[in-house]
Amino acid sequence: MNANAQTSGFSNLDKSKMWLAVVVVVVGLVAFYWLEGRQTIWARSGILIGGFVFAGLLIAFSGFGSFLKEYVVESHFELRKIIWPTRQETLQTTMVIFVVVFIISLMLFGFDSILGLIFRWLFSADWT
DSSP: OOOOOOOOOOHHHHHHHHHHHHHHHHHHHHHHHTTTTTTHHHHHHHHHHHHHHHHHHHHSSHHHHHHHHHHHHHHHHHHHTTOOOOOHHHHHHHHHHHHHHHHHHHHHHHHHHHHHHHHHHHHOOOOO
């Protein structure tokens, strides 16, 4: 038996970059709210957006960034293979679903009404 164990493929440096990106985002959020009243909204927003951009760049230049890029490219390729239904097929399918739901709701109403009559008859009968 030849079983190869696959690892995540992310080095400790990549993991450190990910944690640093999280810390940068948290620091940017904290600075945005901590500087309220001390700085203009433009300065605070610049700090916040700068933190997000820096964190994004850290992630982009890590192993996870290349993994994410490959995932997006492959997902886009798979989306192009989908055959979407036409408008007529969508409308026909929707109408079939509406009809089936209506029929099942009528059946459930009938069963509920019959069971309601049976239970009312059972519990209102004078057994003495």
